[in-house]
Amino acid sequence: MKYVATVADESRLVTVTGADGRYRVALGDEVWEVDARLTAQGIYSLLIDGVSYVADVLDRDGACVVEVGGEWYEIGVEEQTRHIIRTRGGAAGGPGSRTLTAPLPGKISRVAVRPGEAVQAGDTLLVIEAMKMENEFKAAGAGTVAEVRVEAGQTVNAGDVLIVMT
């Protein structure tokens, strides 16, 4: 599973595999073998390369507050797909871009516009179902739909061009 962890406005890609207390965690180009146990509500015992840490993890409205070694960190943890949708997908490529590409693989569940249609910023263009979530994609700016290259029910890959605007 891939996550994006944000600490002090810096985002890092974190890949996790494993189960039942034993995990492999890739953080950037470093890979850690982590033995993690939930010893009490919110209190984790972590063994990382033999070093023992106790980390308090408090989930607060989507952001994690972690206390470890007497230090406090506020960490935003997002599943990578979610992160991509939130930071890239939702804005249909930004104001300068005239093309909406799929930021993630998924299935088109709805196309909300037709060629020739005028749209305003914030209008829904289409919806992609991915990770059991309906992800809405909105127009970043005003314009006219020139092409719609997908239809509902169609499976798309990341990078596929979905809609072209003029």
Next chain:
Amino acid sequence: MKLKKLLVANRGEIAVRVIRACREAGIATVAVFSEADREALHVQMADEAYAIGPAPAIESYLVIDRIVQTARRAGADAVHPGYGFLSENAAFAEACAAAGLTFVGPPAAAMRQMGSKTAARTLARELGVPMVPGTLEVVASDAEAARVAGEIGYPVMLKAAMGGGGKGMRLVRRDADLAEALRAARAEAGAAFGDAAVYLERAIAEPRHVEIQILADTHGHVIHLGERECSIQRRHQKLIEECPSPLLDAVLRARMGDAACRLARAAGYVNAGTVEFLVDSERNFYFLEMNARLQVEHPVTEMVTGVDLVREQLRIAAGETLTLTQADVTWRGWAIECRVNAEDPFAGWLPSPGTITGLRAPSGPWVRDDSGAYEGYTIPRFYDTLLSKLIVWGADRAAACDRMARALAEYRVVGVRTTIPALTRIVAHPDFRAARLSTAFLERVLPDLRANDGRFASVAVIAAVLAEYERARQAAAAPPPADTTPSAWRAAGTRGWIRP
């Protein structure tokens, strides 16, 4: 006269502290609680417990008649007021006496004398105890305050005549700020003590706060148990206290102790009390005020003198003679106390009420945790933020500092934010280790008080991501019915509880 059953007119950790002393002394205990405190620890620890009203203290813990009636109905023969609430309320002491209840504290007259800061200052002047220049009387008007401030010179400190705990205090640096500071101090004093009167005195730059613990029995014996230094404060709220003070030697201790005992004797003081002094950089001491009650920070004195102050209070109240003479009092090693408050030191020290979902208190050699909290406890928003007092003892100051750092690192509180990370940094600070203390210490180091230095960023990220990973895995493995079942994470606070 032996005390048989005692009502504790307080809540939180101090109620627990008093109940413990009573149990050791074979005295039955009666707790009282507001509607917000039904699940508080003191209610669970007492032999009996009775509701005394709605959550706001003004409708429960401050209602004299109801507390006295509860004591009578429960068959109690004594009342311990703890600190705060009614502890320095002479009318309460009188109401207890009128109801035939032994009040574990000073007589009402002595409380009036010392409880009024201005009356206490007048007495101190008569006895020749040094004082910070200022008014002996409450300032009647803004004009008078401006005149006195002009005479003694800025900066000046405004203080509530009936005050304590930093409420109603304001530092004023210049004439232009005086009127607004007076207004704020009076409003705060009125709300906290029901008396808006304030007086003013010259503010000493970077002073140290040193207080003397005294014990006085009903047979005319008065002794002091040395000092506590309480210079680590934030907005006049003490955060770290220690015994002894790094500033004092035996000679200064004896002089300050003697001044404190003379004040207590002259006021007809009985039971445990504390005389507060400011000490300037030349080691001159100035009488500040007397606290006619047990202090929050009393445990550091207990750890160094080996005297159980609450037990002594109970003995004195029962009419017994002090078990110690002044010559019997010895000081061994060093004790430090840290106040664990439910506050967020990295977000303006805002109160952080809520449920403690995870709690692990430190232990091991010479570590004491005087707490009113437990895992699953919900901190009500109606009272002060003090959760627990962590006290350690060491053979010397360095050992005590090392031990405190160790104990703070063991202390885990999850669910609410606490002062622990700030305390950790203060105790590790070179100025603290070198005993370069002053009441301005915290303001001075606050800019350095960062939530983290990035040393454990990777570990923190791993912990946060694994928590999320496991949460997602468990949700996928056993999808809960969407409506009722809380997640395992959320269930912590209510596990094992049946709520109506």
